[in-house]
Amino acid sequence: xxxxxxxxxxxxxxxxxxxxxxxxxxxxxxxxxxxxxxxxxxxxxxxxxxxxxxxxxxxxxxxxxxxxxxxxxxxxxxxxxxxxxxxxxxxxxxxxxxxxxxxxxx
Amino acid sequence: xxxxxxxxxxxxxxxxxxxxxxxxxxxxxxxxxxxxxxxxxxxxxxxxxxxxxxxxxxxxxxxxxxxxxxxxxxxxxxxxxxxxxxxxxxxxxxxxxxxxxxxxxxxxxxxxxx
Numbered sequence: 001x002x003x004x005x006x007x008x009x010x011x012x013x014x015x016x017x018x019x020x021x022x023x024x025x026x027x028x029x030x031x032x033x034x035x036x037x038x039x040x041x042x043x044x045x046x047x048x049x050x051x052x053x054x055x056x057x058x059x060x061x062x063x064x065x066x067x068x069x070x071x072x073x074x075x076x077x078x079x080x081x082x083x084x085x086x087x088x089x090x091x092x093x094x095x096x097x098x099x100x101x102x103x104x105x106x
Numbered sequence: 107x108x109x110x111x112x113x114x115x116x117x118x119x120x121x122x123x124x125x126x127x128x129x130x131x132x133x134x135x136x137x138x139x140x141x142x143x144x145x146x147x148x149x150x151x152x153x154x155x156x157x158x159x160x161x162x163x164x165x166x167x168x169x170x171x172x173x174x175x176x177x178x179x180x181x182x183x184x185x186x187x188x189x190x191x192x193x194x195x196x197x198x199x200x201x202x203x204x205x206x207x208x209x210x211x212x213x214x215x216x217x218x219x220x
Contacts (some may be wrong), residue, residue, distance in 0.1 A: 094151065
């Protein structure tokens with residue numbers, strides 16, 4: 001099956017800082033999604049982004065499908081951004097990476 | 107629009123006991139998924155339904171896990187008998203049609219096996 005690697009595994013930020021999370025995948029995909037898992041375990045869709053760039057408030061994402069990677073940008077981070085960020089890709093089923101744990105300190 | 111509903115939210119059982127989790131997907135969503143998420147890991151797909159048919163159950167431990175979606179709407183995931191390593195969050199998700207669409211997750215059912 002397709003391999004999904006996320007980096008870094010952990011990220012500690014001071015409130016107001018910017019950061020970039022990366023997702024590499026091993027094969028062509030027809031779907032890529034970014035999720036945020038809050039401290040209560042709920043997985044929230046951030047972006048459905050098989051290619052191109054999207055922005056939603058302080059978050060944006062870029063997927064370069066031909067080079068098999070995606071980036072999630074967090075700008076002006078807030079404590080509510082804390083949690084685990086997952087990248088998930090689809091060949092015939094949705095496969096998740098191991099996630100990046102983000103801690104934003106006030 | 108109502109989201110994906112799951113119950114119970116929390117369950118503690120002893121090993122070798124049985125447990126069942128219920129999921130009601132978003133209305134109109136043909137595809138339903140059950141994922142297992144062990145602490146510190148990403149979710150792992152257990153089973154994927156398209157309406158009431160199974161699309162993928164390759165990672166479902168069929169000797170102890172079973173799932174059904176008899177009428178193509180809500181679904182039940184059962185574990186019998188439970189093992190300690192089954193302690194995890196069981197996440198139900200749904201999408202309009204397949205994994206090529208946005209997938210929406212429920213809040214999860216937290217299982218502790220002691």
